[in-house]
Every structure is written in structure tokens, then in C-alpha cells.
Ligand SMILES: Nc1ncnc2c1ncn2[C@@H]1O[C@H](COP(=O)(O)OP(=O)(O)O)[C@@H](O)[C@H]1O
């Protein structure tokens with residue numbers, strides 16, 4: 310069976326003034342449908358950069374990126390944004406909710422970019438808020454929610470489009486350990502429902518809960534424990 | 536697919552509502568500019584029609600021909616008289632086709648008496664065409680006709696003020712009026728003529744309503760063939776000047792070059808009025824344009840700040856699948872909503888100023904709808920222009936970098 314995601318010789322360089330900074334040096338990686346991968350490594354080792362390339366938020370300087378049979382290496386804005394909208398769900402360390410939107414509107418916004426009607430958006434968003442246990446917080450804005458609640462809203466937002474893959478970049482990085490545990494438990498549930506998850510973390514306790522852990526160092530994958 | 540405009544408008548309104556004070560201040564420039572366009576437009580059209588209504592009371596095609604009294608070069612003696620005779624008029628009318636109407640005029644200041652009331656009037660000996668030349672309207676009765684002139688009837692037509700002074704309580708028609716030492720029967724009263732504005736700028740000194748018109752033939756019998764001056768109407772305003780020059784050449788030839796003549800033509804006044812109105816509207820137009828450009832820069836400024844502040848939001852939206860055009864449309868729509876709201880407020884504000892001016896001046900102002908449309912169109916355009924750059928910048932943000940933004 311061909312992998313869901315196949316990265317081949319991915320490189321990412323930044324030009325800083327005259328000098329070139331190689332953030333990803335030569336990364337090749339296959340992700341199977343239904344994987345739960347944790348991506349660990351020191352700060353600055355290139356985890357976010359790799360996740361952003363997988364998430365089509367950034368483009369590799371060279372290398373090939375295949376998603377199923379679609380080549381995304383040189384895809385244009387239209388293809389990439391459609392891919393983000395329909396296939397991916399993002400969860401960030403900073404939650405990245407829109408501050409003046411209610412929880413409901415934050416979740417529903419993901420459906421706006423699919424051209425779905427307001428009433429359907431709202432009923433689907435409410436359904437997801439219920440799933441993460443925040444139905445009664447639907448009309449609250451992010452500033453009225455705790456860190457754990459905000460992250461639940463952002464998980465609901467990542468799930469509302471029913472994507473194949475969840476990309477989570479240190480989702481517990483801003484949370485205390487008890488709250489972290491409940492978020493990880495939620496992610497596990499989602500995984501058990503069939504989602505492929507890539508989870509960036511530098512908390513080894515969190516990383517161990519995944520089926521597969523990938524270690525990064527200085528822009529390279531140094532260990533891949535299946 | 537890009538998302539529907541309805542959604543985008545909704546999003547934009549939401550973000551604008553968030554920064555009410557800033558949004559309001561950014562709109563001020565456009566509001567003032569648009570209100571300015573409205574007021575200037577209304578004042579301009581009203582002013583123009585006011586001036587032209589008054590100029591019309593002389594007739595746009597009217598020309599006056601007088602003898603030039605400055606001495607001719609190389610001549611030690613000066614001939615006496617006006618240099619225009621009544622028979623000149625008849626042959627002029629025959630020989631110059633661009634003359635539509637022509638009348639001889641003899642003017643005298645005379646006391647008019649009726650019912651023991653005395654009033655100093657300006658007596659005009661004219662022919663039956665005078666009423667057409669100056670676009671006069673009859674209030675009652677009729678004007679002098681050919682028969683009155685041919686049969687030297689002692690009849691007169693009086694101006695509005697003369698009628699008011701001498702016949703305050705009864706209709707003057709049919710009444711006898713003693714002018715100097717001649718009795719005239721009043722056959723007509725002219726409608727009041729308004730030359731207040733021209734008078735206020737010194738362009739017209741005589742009261743047009745204090746005149747009294749009697750047949751020219753009476754003057755010919757009393758004073759001989761000589762008349763004071765010619766007043767004529769050319770077949771069009773454009774022909775007025777050439778007609779006047781033709782008349783002058785004609786008169787010189789007829790009088791063996793003893794006299795020289797000069798003319799004045801309403802066409803010249805119309806041209807200078809148009810020139811002045813043109814300059815004024817250009818200057819006002821430039822100041823309003825400056826106001827709008829400054830307003831537009833204000834909008835561009837606020838939109839740029841807004842985009843920079845919301846880089847993170849742009850990153851979030853892109854991570855959720857927003858395409859570049861979606862982001863562009865969102866910010867452009869915000870800018871357009873901002874300026875068109877400002878435009879609408881400016882139109883209302885301008886309308887209020889016009890209303891107040893109308894009450895203040897006490898005259899109805901002409902309110903051309905085209906200026907409302909123009910103002911709104913300009914605000915829309917400013918919205919597009921000032922929003923385009925920030926919106927482009929926003930849409931080109933790399934989402935990975937935008938999301939790192941704190
Ligand atoms: N836009 C950028 N320009 C220059 N350097 C960058 C940029 N983004 C990330 N980097 C650098 O790339 C390296 C890897 O960053 P990142 O992928 O965020 O690491 P991690 O997520 O593992 O902490 C860091 O040294 C960071 O400074």
C-alpha cells in the first residue's frame with residue numbers, strides 16, 4: 310500500500326543576509342494512513358518547518374512532496390489552499406483563534422472557506438464543540454476561555470472539516486500537565502476514530518504516547534522508532 | 536473556489552466594528568471631501584443659474600451701439616450729436632441679416648405724475664421690438680405695437696416699480712399719466728426684473744423696473760431724427776460680436792467717417808462670467824481633490840496598520856484554507872466599506888449644510904443628483920485605490936511566517 314504522505318529529500322534554506330541557513334538538510338519521510346507520529350527534537354531543530362511544509366503553509370527549497378498521488382511540491386496557491394482546507398486540520402501551541410470571534414465562529418470559519426452555508430456551518434461547528442465538551446461555551450470569545458478550553462476549540466476547528474490529517478505543533482506547550490493530559494487524551498480519541506496525526510512536542514512524556522516517534526536534530530531525522 | 540461576497544462583507548463589517556474610533560477618524564477626510572463636493576456642486580450650479588438668470592434679463596444676444604466720443608486723431612474739431620439717425624435703423628435691419636430685432640433708443644429723465652403722486656422715471660423712446668430684445672414679460676396689458684409707433688399714439692408701458700409708486704392701489708391700465716408735459720395712456724405693465732446680483736457686483740447700476748416706454752416716433756417728432764443709441768438682438772449670442780462690428784462699419788460708411796462707434800455686447804459678459812465661474816470651480820475642485828486625496832491616504836494608512844496588526848489573523852485564515860484572493864477581497868472590501876460609509880455620511884453631511892445654507896440664503900438651491908452620484912463614485916474609487924496596496928500585501932503573506940508573528 311502506498312503511503313499517505315511521502316517526502317523525499319526535502320531541503321529548506323533561508324537566506325539571512327548573505328549567508329544561507331539550512332533548516333532542513335535532507336529529510337525523507339513516509340507517513341501511513343492512520344499513523345500517530347510524534348516529532349521530537351531540540352528547539353530550532355526544524356520541527357515546525359517540517360510540519361509547515363507538510364501542511365502546505367510553506368514550500369520546500371527542494372525535494373518532492375507527494376500526498377497520496379498528488380504532487381504538492383510545486384503546487385500553486387489555489388491547490389495548496391484547497392488542500393489545507395479539505396485535507397488538513399491544524400492545532401497550534403498559541404491556539405491561534407481569532408480573538409474577536411466567538412468559539413462557535415472560530416470553529417465555523419474553517420467551513421467558510423469551503424463555501425458552506427451559514428446555517429450548516431453553525432450546526433456542524435456546534436456539533437464539534439459538543440464533541441470537545443464546550444457546547445455551553447459556544448458564544449464565549451477566546452479571552453473568556455481557559456488555555457485548555459481554547460485548545461479544545463482549536464481542535465474542534467481542526468476537525469470540523471473532517472480532514473484526513475491533523476497537524477499539531479506543540480499543542481500542550483502552553484498548558485499545565487493535567488490539562489495537557491486531557492488534550493492528549495482527546496487527540497488519542499481522534500486518532501482512534503481514524504485520523505492520521507502528526508504531533509510536534511518536546512515533552513517526552515507526551516511523545517511516548519504516540520505509536521511512532523521521530524527524532525530530529527539540526528535539520529535531519531536522526532531516529533525513527535516505529 | 537473563492538468565498539462569496541456576502542461572507543466577505545460580513546467579515547469586514549465585523550473587523551471594522553472592532554476599531555470604531557480609529558475607523559471613524561480615518562473616515563473624516565473622506566466625509567469632509569465628499570461634503571465639500573456636494574456643497575461646491577450645489578453652490579456652483581445655483582450660482583451659475585442665478586447669474587445667468589439675471590444676464591438673461593438683458594438678453595444673451597443683446598448688443599448696444601453708441602457713438603464713441605473720444606476725439607479722432609488729427610482733427611481739431613468734433614462734430615456734435617450722437618451720430619445715429621433713425622433711418623439708419625431701418626437700413627441696418629434690411630442690410631445685415633444677423634440682426635433679429637433692432638430698436639432705436641432715446642432716453643430722458645422725466646417726472647411722471649398721477650393722482651397727485653410724482654415719480655422720477657427713465658423715459659425710453661423705443662420701437663415695438665424692445666420687449667423681445669430684453670426678454671421682458673408683461674404683467675398686464677400689452678407692449679407698444681407698430682400701429683402705436685406709426686400713428687404717434689400717446690401710450691406708454693411702465694416698469695414694475697413705476698406702477699407700484701404711481702398706482703399703488705389700482706390697475707394702471709387705461710389710466711392717464713403725465714410725463715413731463717405730455718399725457719400718455721398706460722397700456723401695459725412689465726413684470727419685475729431681478730438684477731440684484733449683477734447690481735451687487737457693480738455690473739448693472741440702473742433700476743430696470745423704473746423705466747417707462749413710449750413710441751420712438753414721438754421723440755422723432757419732438758427732437759428730430761437723431762437717436763441716442765441702438766439696442767439690437769443678434770440671431771444668436773455667437774453672432775453678437777460680429778454683428779456689432781458689422782453695424783459699426785456700416786454706420787461709419789453711412790456717415791462719411793465723421794463719427795466712430797463702439798459697442799457693448801452681453802456675449803462679452805457671458806464669456807467673463809463663464810471664465811470666472813470656471814476658475815472658481817477649478818480652484819474649489821482642486822481643494823476638494825486635495826481633501827479627498829488626503830482622506831484616501833488616511834484610509835490607506837489605516838488599512839496598512841490594520842493589515843500589519845492582523846498578520847497573524849492572515850496566517851490563521853490561510854491555514855484554514857483561505858486563498859490569496861480571499862484575503863485580498865477581505866481587506867479590499869473593508870477599505871471599500873470604510874470609504875463608501877464615509878461617502879454616505881459625507882453626502883448626508885453635505886446635504887445638511889446645503890439645507891442650512893438654503894434656510895440662511897432664503898433661496899432655493901439647485902441640487903443636482905449627479906453630484907451625489909459623483910461623490911459616491913469617488914468614495915468607492917478612493918476605497919479601491921487606498922485598499923488595493925494593503926490588500927495585495929496581505930494576500931501575499933507567507934502563512935508560515937505570518938503564523939510565527941507574535
Ligand atoms: N522565516 C525564517 N527565516 C529565517 N530563519 C528561520 C525562519 N523560520 C525559521 N527559521 C529558523 O529555522 C530554524 C528551525 O526553526 P523551527 O522549524 O521553528 O524549529 P523548531 O520548531 O524545531 O523549534 C530555527 O533556527 C529558526 O530560527
Ligand SMILES: [Mg+2]
Pocket residue numbers: 356357358478
Ligand atoms: Mg517549533
